[in-house]
Amino acid sequence: MKFRKSLIVCVAVLGVVGCSSNNAPISSANNPTMADQSTVVNNSVFFDFNSSDVSNKYNKLITVNASYLIAHPNSRVQVQGNSSEVGTSNYNQSLGMQRANSVKDALVKAGVNTNQISVISFGNTKLLYPSNDKGLQPKNQRADIVYTSIPPFQYKLNKLPTIDTSTMQ
Template sequence: MIKNKLLLSLTIVSMLTLGACASKGDKTASTPPPSTPSSAYNDTSGAGSQLGDEDARTAAERALSNNLVYFDYDSSAIKPEYASVVGAYAKYLTANPVAKVRIEGHTDERGTREYNIGLGERRANAVKDALTAQGVTAAQISVISYGEERPVAEGHEESAWSQNRRAQIIRQ
């Protein structure tokens, strides 16, 4: 049920993104596309020759700067508020087929080490599944679980635990 809701949410986000990109009305009145590909998510390592390329690179880097997806306690379901994070990486990866990411799954300290390794893997795989549902190839994604071993917040209360229940997307 939750997986169906996630897929529905991601489908809606994708459709809205595609719908916003579709041209409407008279094609002669619209701005013509640039003569060379200049997606905001294309490889940013080369120097561009068109005006606005630097703005596109800046926008792409800003969109990809948020690489965290947080989870509820004992859950691997991606919350709707993180669909934009997944969507930004999906755009980047589909526009750059040679680009790769590693998704690291993390948990809070509660639970056994073995359970938390499994939960971290489920969280990382949930992000991977969401990316592949948006057209990213599985070869572009690797998954690893650290369980509770790499906390970002020390503490034994909800404020620390909530920061540690995450999947982190690392560009490689």
Template sequence: MLRTYLLVSAAALLAACSTTPTQPVAESKPAAPAAAPAKPAAPAPAAEVLPPHRDPNSELSKNNAVYFAYDKYVIEDKYKATVDLHAKYLVAHPELNVRLEGNADERGSREYNLALGNKRATAVQSALGLLGVKASQMEAVSFGEDKPLAIGHDEDSWAQNRRTDIVYPQR
């Protein structure tokens, strides 16, 4: 009998818990305090500003090569603006150094191409020097045919490889 009574009591208790009220119970909430004046949002951390010689979208980065005609090391008029741009920047930033990397296409012997790359790098170095860049800011090196931009064996590829790159440090 006791057992039956416990079963009936448990069933009644469970049934009482499963019913939902037909009307929502209104809750009384205390009145909200007056809104405090909003604090200005903290400024978002500023994005790192890169100096022009390290910013890939700057004119210095986009125009960092002087191209040459076949077997030549004279700077053509169309590249004098590039040299001038870098000269003005280097004069304004005497703490910076550049490496002038002379290159040649694959035609010619290894020794000849190293010498031609050196003449091209030295031509850009001389032009920068005439525009006021200190000799101590520049280093001319030659890669000859060892650092091609284009690997094809046609005039378009060779033209891309006949150049001097103006390379700033990655500090």
């Protein structure tokens, strides 16, 4: 009789424990829809007017992309240099190429194999923002890092390429 009572208590306890719910939050690392929005960034380097120098504020972006490319040697990027409409077409084409090469050089300096990177200049032919808006014009002065093969998880190419830095390991 005592055994039967113990068995009933054990079954009841197991039933309660087995039916309980673990409502622990799902980790954003395992659930891409919950990725922290602060880790989603433009995969572009923006430049000062008439400059092709990569600012130190882009070190993290360069490092994140370099780490991914080193870890994925079959992955490829195309660095696309752009400029605003100010100046001649020839000058802007040249400036766009200088910007693309500056980003490529930064990636190579961070350890990326040069065979993983191609460069192209669009000069002022791919303006994303109106040239008559001086506030937005500097956003045309950029180099976009576009993955052409084996992109990182959550990589997107809409108006500008974006990456989720929390998923690039």
